[in-house]
Amino acid sequence: MTAATMQRNRPSGFRISKRVLPYVLSLPALLVCIGILIPFLTSVVYSFQRYRLSQPWARQFNWGENYLNFFTDPKFWNTLQVSLLYAGITVLLELLLGLAIAMLLQKRTTLNNFISIMLLMPLMTAPALAALMWKLMTNPGFGVLSYLASLIGLQDFRWASSPSTALFTVVLVDIWVYTPFIMILLLAGLRSLPTQPFEAAALDGVPRSFVFFRITLPMLTPYILTATLFRLLDSIQQFDIIYAMTQGGPGDTLTVFQVEAYLNFFQSTNVGRSAALMIILWAITYFLSNIFIKNWLRLRERARGLA
């Protein structure tokens, strides 16, 4: 539609075009995404079927059987446990570390700004590539971290290839990649806080711990909540780091939801179980994202000056 035709149509068609215009503008974007919604519904259907790619003839509805089987399936409980553990540990540690770093960098000095920009680099590294970098550094033969571990007495520390330290290793990579995310959001939050309460507290000689717990933390809470939920939503779905590092191994030590669903689909070709796993993960993320969106909207309105 050119400007000229719009001009010509205006006297008669103006009202209608004004009503329709926003739909016309947003429709293409929506259509592109609807194509993606169809597979979502397919997933729901698959999750109620007995469906193995290796036995297509045996495909039939078994209704809730895929879900019911989970109750007695130790592999499922392992998946649930590892996923929650992974998300819980990474988000908690990243939050504490991110908050600490943000407070160290709070003052707007040239050095602090420079450091905060440098710290963005891990966040901008593709998580899958970050996992490969750490894989090279933790190689038992020549890895620099294996060497450093041996210096402090950890001979033959196996990092991601031993079941007892695999979780620790992928959590470390996750922390390396994503702590800067929390740091940068909280730093922006800290720097946007009004200065008067802090000046008043300093004048009155209020102890630092009191200022932190009674002024800084409460005022920072919306930022902390948004950053935490953002990370929680991503972390419970973590795939890249774990798959690139260990492919869910050793054994099934790290078969979090998405990794387990991927392996179920491509290795054991059990589409039904894979889909059921994804639906359960989706239910968890749906619940989390509803809390998230409320919080996120509040922050967004504040940033836009609408609230």
Add this chain to the structure above:
Amino acid sequence: MEHTSLLERILRGAALTLVVIFFMFPIVWIFMMSFQTNETILRIPPQLVFEPTLANYTALITGKLTTASGTLDIAFMRNLWNSVFLSTTSVAVALLLGVPAAYAFARHKFRGSEDIAFTLLSFRFAPALLVLLPLTLYFQKLGLANTYIGLIWVYQLICLPLILWIVRGYFEDIPADIEYAYRIAGHSWFATFRKIALPLAGPGIAAAGLLAFIFAWNNFVFALVLASADKQPVTVGALAFITSSGIQYGQISAAIVLSITPTLALALYAQRYLVEGLSLGAVKG
């Protein structure tokens, strides 16, 4: 609050140094490894001083790796090209679709507008494999399996919500009165959009595009599931490279350096907008 004690300043300095070492060390180390021969890499203890070589990079760029056991073909340049092509085209498509939609959401509160906007946002948080696994079966039927078009379409899941929500914020920041004044002067909505709204939101649109590019580039799972070797971007290609070439650690490091440099450079360039982009417009930096 200027009366910080000497001890506190030393502790803060030490803590910051540790932080910088932890976050910078892996990048520096892989960068150094990429200029080493396999012999120096395998030496124990690891070497800090070595004679730098460009051999790893030449091997990647020429696509031929000469080892004691013969010559090995490396398709890594192909992966790099795929990354460039997929990310650029996906962002272009997302901008074409997303910017008009963002304008509609910012300027017109029409029925269902918030619902549509939130539906698009929710794609950002849904598990990728939920959609990807059935999509592999559909793509095979539609002939979209292992095509650039199929991949670019799926990449919209990353790029569109990002562009839509960031650019919408920038359009909302433009006072509506400027546009009304221009409309009253007798210009069409399209002229207003093109001459007033687009230029004013320009920097925001550019930043959103850069961020979407970074996220598309860094994506791993979409191409892992939907593309075979000749269409794979660097994230998947580098993993395959490790599995296939086994012990060519120097080349692997060089491949990683080449793969992360574009996003790091763009991030440094666009860092002013990163906070806003990463929070989908919720926090202004």
